[in-house]
Amino acid sequence: MAISTQVQLVRRPQGWPVPEDFRTVAVELPELGPDQVRVANAFLSVDPYMRGRMNDAESYVAPFALDATMTGGSVCRVVESTSADVPVGSAVTHDLGWRDVAQGDAAQFRVVDDGVPLSAYLGVLGMTAFTAHLGLLQIARMQPGEVVFVSGAAGAVGSMVGQIAKLKGASRVIGSAGSPEKAALVQERYGFDAAFDYKDGHVFRQLRAAAPDGIDVYFDNVGGVHLEAALGSLRRDGRVAVCGAISGYNDEQAQPGPRNMARIIQQGLTLRGFTVPFHTQHYPAFLADMTGWFTSGQIAYDETVVDGLDHAVDAFLAMMRGQTTGKTLVRL
Amino acid sequence: MAISTQVQLVRRPQGWPVPEDFRTVAVELPELGPDQVRVANAFLSVDPYMRGRMNDAESYVAPFALDATMTGGSVCRVVESTSADVPVGSAVTHDLGWRDVAQGDAAQFRVVDDGVPLSAYLGVLGMTAFTAHLGLLQIARMQPGEVVFVSGAAGAVGSMVGQIAKLKGASRVIGSAGSPEKAALVQERYGFDAAFDYKDGHVFRQLRAAAPDGIDVYFDNVGGVHLEAALGSLRRDGRVAVCGAISGYNDEQAQPGPRNMARIIQQGLTLRGFTVPFHTQHYPAFLADMTGWFTSGQIAYDETVVDGLDHAVDAFLAMMRGQTTGKTLVRL
Numbered sequence: 001m002a003i004s005t006q007v008q009l010v011r012r013p014q015g016w017p018v019p020e021d022f023r024t025v026a027v028e029l030p031e032l033g034p035d036q037v038r039v040a041n042a043f044l045s046v047d048p049y050m051r052g053r054m055n056d057a058e059s060y061v062a063p064f065a066l067d068a069t070m071t072g073g074s075v076c077r078v079v080e081s082t083s084a085d086v087p088v089g090s091a092v093t094h095d096l097g098w099r100d101v102a103q104g105d106a107a108q109f110r111v112v113d114d115g116v117p118l119s120a121y122l123g124v125l126g127m128t129a130f131t132a133h134l135g136l137l138q139i140a141r142m143q144p145g146e147v148v149f150v151s152g153a154a155g156a157v158g159s160m161v162g163q164i165a166k167l168k169g170a171s172r173v174i175g176s177a178g179s180p181e182k183a184a185l186v187q188e189r190y191g192f193d194a195a196f197d198y199k200d201g202h203v204f205r206q207l208r209a210a211a212p213d214g215i216d217v218y219f220d221n222v223g224g225v226h227l228e229a230a231l232g233s234l235r236r237d238g239r240v241a242v243c244g245a246i247s248g249y250n251d252e253q254a255q256p257g258p259r260n261m262a263r264i265i266q267q268g269l270t271l272r273g274f275t276v277p278f279h280t281q282h283y284p285a286f287l288a289d290m291t292g293w294f295t296s297g298q299i300a301y302d303e304t305v306v307d308g309l310d311h312a313v314d315a316f317l318a319m320m321r322g323q324t325t326g327k328t329l330v331r332l
Numbered sequence: 333m334a335i336s337t338q339v340q341l342v343r344r345p346q347g348w349p350v351p352e353d354f355r356t357v358a359v360e361l362p363e364l365g366p367d368q369v370r371v372a373n374a375f376l377s378v379d380p381y382m383r384g385r386m387n388d389a390e391s392y393v394a395p396f397a398l399d400a401t402m403t404g405g406s407v408c409r410v411v412e413s414t415s416a417d418v419p420v421g422s423a424v425t426h427d428l429g430w431r432d433v434a435q436g437d438a439a440q441f442r443v444v445d446d447g448v449p450l451s452a453y454l455g456v457l458g459m460t461a462f463t464a465h466l467g468l469l470q471i472a473r474m475q476p477g478e479v480v481f482v483s484g485a486a487g488a489v490g491s492m493v494g495q496i497a498k499l500k501g502a503s504r505v506i507g508s509a510g511s512p513e514k515a516a517l518v519q520e521r522y523g524f525d526a527a528f529d530y531k532d533g534h535v536f537r538q539l540r541a542a543a544p545d546g547i548d549v550y551f552d553n554v555g556g557v558h559l560e561a562a563l564g565s566l567r568r569d570g571r572v573a574v575c576g577a578i579s580g581y582n583d584e585q586a587q588p589g590p591r592n593m594a595r596i597i598q599q600g601l602t603l604r605g606f607t608v609p610f611h612t613q614h615y616p617a618f619l620a621d622m623t624g625w626f627t628s629g630q631i632a633y634d635e636t637v638v639d640g641l642d643h644a645v646d647a648f649l650a651m652m653r654g655q656t657t658g659k660t661l662v663r664l
């Protein structure tokens with residue numbers, strides 16, 4: 001008889017999540033039915049969007065159910081199978097999330113190529129980098145020669161946005177991050193032309209110093225004062241890909257928007273929000289680009305790996321506090 | 333010797349403009365040079381965007397110069413001409429604005445068809461209705477069958493937006509206005525499916541009552557709580573044409589933006605700002621549509637006419653206070 005250890009949400013967090021909002025349960029798994037697989041999870045993805053799903057209100061996607069196991073991106077190997085298409089030993093990704101052993105119909109599991117480290121399928125070859133590629137190229141429609149600003153630039157998505165922008169011909173890419181060390185990383189390792197520590201001074205002034213003639217595209221991971229600074233810097237026909245607003249995710253009261261919304265009219269700006277589930281038609285174009293860049297070593301890619309399902313909540317909180325670099329993963 | 337009486341801006345208004353911010357001067361006009369015309373203005377347009385131009389900060393367009401005559405849309409007849417292309421008696425439009433007699437190079441004056449009342453060229457056949465057509469169809473990309481919400485619906489632009497939406501196949505058009513009488517006008521005369529007095533209650537709740545299943549397009553003339561209410565009502569892939577923010581034009585401090593900016597991500601919304609000078613390539617499509625509708629009587633069109641250049645400032649202030657209906661004009 002197999003047991004699956006799983007993390008469940010038992011209470012909707014007020015502000016910052018606390019350990020009491022979760023519980024760990026042991027679930028007895030039934031025998032596999034026809035065309036099913038059982039997997040031993042190797043890595044779980046923890047992502048900022050999960051904070052929104054912990055609330056009752058409609059977020060990017062439906063809220064997490066209470067007293068149910070947290071879902072999310074995972075990568076693993078098949079340990080038992082009644083499916084000819086997904087045999088034992090296959091590397092697969094799935095969305096069943098925060099559990100050490102998962103099982104279900106084979107159609108829920110996507111077989112991936114075994115030639116790269118499995119964790120890549122949650123980051124550089126997965127939803128994280130797809131978010132960056134989609135937002136920059138399809139939502140903000142970045143053109144060669146443009147000036148791009150990215151917030152959360154040391155993060156999993158932000159570090160990809162900057163590198164993709166350079167590979168696609170941006171004339172200048174500027175990033176903001178939450179410490180001097182991260183700002184240095186953004187510039188030295190991820191190849192941004194400029195980066196600053198947003199805690200070190202007024203965001204608009206630091207952005208203006210890095211892009212004196214303004215910006216054309218802003219990839220927004222954080223909202224708040226960053227969005228206001230970007231609106232103040234965007235040139236005519238500038239575009240914002242509104243991807244995240246992590247600065248406000250744990251606020252109990254929603255914060256007001258930018259005071260300079262009038263710039264949207266003045267400069268003819270476009271702000272467009274997006275979440276990946278509604279744009280999957282662009283996934284093949286992403287995968288073609290990224291597989292080429294990744295295998296030829298043109299993409300710098302970092303992970304913060306936390307060991308053990310019992311540290312998944314800690315990993316999530318560390319990421320939300322800006323204490324991790326690159327893609328945050330839980331290794332089982 | 334000809335004298336032109338002109339209204340000049342002499343001081344940048346703090347908050348609401350006051351008479352002391354302007355002065356009236358008499359300017360002696362030189363003889364016409366070659367290929368020039370002199371006109372006797374018939375109507376001046378007063379428009380909300382002019383408030384932005386009175387500030388020193390960059391607005392939609394460059395600020396009005398101090399101690400210079402206020403510019404703006406005008407329509408008139410040529411009284412003297414050295415141009416073969418623009419003979420005496422021609423009806424013309426120009427942007428020389430707040431003066432009873434204007435003159436200059438013939439190229440500054442556009443000859444218009446004499447078959448409709450001249451004032452129409454400042455409203456239903458001019459920039460006002462072009463703004464509505466452009467914003468609704470090119471910026472917000474309204475599709476047949478969609479639900480449309482318009483603020484400032486009794487105003488010159490708003491009343492056009494709603495009528496154009498219906499003519500282009502919107503399934504439901506909702507307007508907000510600043511009094512019960514205006515709301516009735518919007519519904520009864522301009523043919524909106526529903527209208528409400530925004531001063532009569534919470535805007536979001538009134539909008540929700542009028543559009544229980546949400547809206548697809550919001551044409552924003554006012555900003556502020558209306559924009560917040562619209563963001564709260566927009567369905568997936570909804571679009572906002574950001575045209576104006578009259579609710580904040582006379583604030584001395586810029587107001588914060590909507591508290592529900594996260595809806596932009598959640599619903600995949602697009603907000604796009606615009607001003608007509610950057611989209612003139614769409615003017616012919618507008619004129620073809622509108623000439624047909626107007627001449628066949630499919631457009632209800634209202635004007636508030638104030639007589640005399642010495643009342644131009646009063647007309648402007650009355651419009652900003654919501655005391656006028658339809659297009660506000662000064663007749664000379």
